Amino acid sequence: MVWKTRRLAGASVAAAAATALVAGCASGDGGATSGASGDTLTLWTHNAGNSAELDVVKKIIKDFNASQTTYKVKLQAFPQNDYNSSVVAAASARKLPCLLDVDGPNVANWAWGGYLSPIDVSGSEVPLDDQLASTVGRYQDKLYAFGFYDVALTHFARKSVLTEHGIRIPTLGKPWTKTEFDAALAKLKKSGKFDYPLEMGTGGSGEWWSYGYSPQLQSFGGDLINRDGYKTASGTLDGPASVEWATWFHSLVSKGYIAKKSGADPNKDFLAGKSAIQWDGSWNAAKNADKLGDDLAIIPPVDFGNGPKIGGASWQWAMSSSCSNKDGAQAWLKFSRQTKYFVDYAKATGTLPATEAAARQIDGYQPGGKFNDLVEFARRFPVVRPVTPAYPYISTEFEKAAKDILAGADPEEALGQAAKDIDNNLKTNNYYAG
Template structure:
């Protein structure tokens, strides 16, 4: 312990967290350290709310890449944890239709997945074979479904320049993704708007395959025990993908005690605290060292697969201050696609829109 610095907690309302932080920034009332959802890091850096952490690069050794927020090669934020998306099913369900259990080395292909869904639907046992959480709104839509777009070969923005979406959000691969998503609804494999709690629905036998995050693991395991199965998301051509990046810590630009903020962040980044926070929140520890101290995330552990997904499949959302605009465009397009609109027409409108959102 030490007596030089004292940490005081300042709370912001969760429902309007971003708006509250922006208001506090305008009034110059931000605390020295803020919690920030990782896709917002570039926008907050551009707006001047946060500044580079100024800690040595060695601090991030063995850290999941998705938990370090970099803008123009400078580290502006870091997280103690991440989460990972996955498919959940049951061993007995796959056995009942003769389906192969997909692995990290050999995930389901697009055609293989279609065959499994057709067989599951044919059993008549489930209202829907698949639940992708389509009742979700807001950032869930981009976090959950843009990885499928990326697995198909499209993207939210051309990452070679971060200046245009034309060609990647409305190209052939993106249209294939949109047609695939819509086809899941048209073929009766999933609902265009799932229930309020897809994990509970899966636990109650209303679906055969659930798409959710590592946070659902405890509920699924409690419901099905050894029959529960965590598998990679489907490979639509470019390998399985999952969203990367969760809540992270940053130092505000108006902090008048940067040294104190740095000292606290470095202190909190100790292995024992990374492990403790991951354990308390049921999330994936951000560092290799912390994972090694947690039996469930160590080699062969029950939750190791989620960290493997985070390491191998994670794609961070576009590192650009225009991300809030980009995600709003994608969310509307996806909802229109799920509602039955023509994929090519919808993406033809979304793709050419200026992805800078008026920011430069």
């Protein structure tokens, strides 16, 4: 399974959550069940199909249950494709578990909808301030969730290919500019050696479109919504900078630099030499290094004028609002915040550890390690997706517009329609007040 699909798909299903909330804000307070039976607390996770990460969750639960006699945590794992819809249904029926994981971009939506309660993890072994900012989920200045890892977008290339074509290999301190990047793609296209010089993963769906491409829009100076109050997308998503991005994005297809719809496994195609540069993520770094060795170039995102940007936030842990044993739920959350578990998650999943202390214990990710630049990308370049309950709807509209633009729609019209639809959604939901 392609890592980005597994890591990011949770947010793509979140449109169902937005729909449910628009239909009627489903509060988790009270109800038929509380996620706790006596001192036994139920925990839900999306990792049923991901044995490596699920094993870490099981380990933490086992250690916690053995560490004390007051509480017991019981696991229930769901396939990721079914997870968000299961949470939405349980929230509507007021049958949420005490503990659950949530895709980072959805924290605001679930908190606003009454699914989650604020948490207090003060006194944990790992202070929140030690974590990557993108791994801490806050809404309206309250802490609702935290994660053990993040991922980072990057360009992969072969150093030998770039050198052969006279293309500078960018560094953390000196990324490619738009001018350099466009010139590099033109050279690679002219060489005739590649099906497409650039692989952008355009065959993906769901959250990949916002995660993968909105950072480029933001580097152009645009954004998905005006973040000053989160009350309008008009003038921002369809503003001049965003239209400039969209025009460039379409030109990648019209100039033959990318496929309108890439293959089922873009990373496999890159490793097979069908493309020269791949826009991908840290989840494939180890695989690519195993295949290409020292010839692999891990390249920072392009600076399109407003600095390099990547998306931020992945899966995080939270407590439901309906949990009747919040002391027990917070005890488990605090217990889990040990450096050894941050290390376990990163080793098991190939993700970026959320703390420097954990990174120092993982081969390749420590300072000077071959993958440490990815950790630095996650520290220096992340833009958290808009912290608004409207985000799942925003993401769906952006995906629709971006696909239309690649297919030949007028960039200004496509973005303008998306902005209008988002504004209507905001107005219909009273701008997600409360």
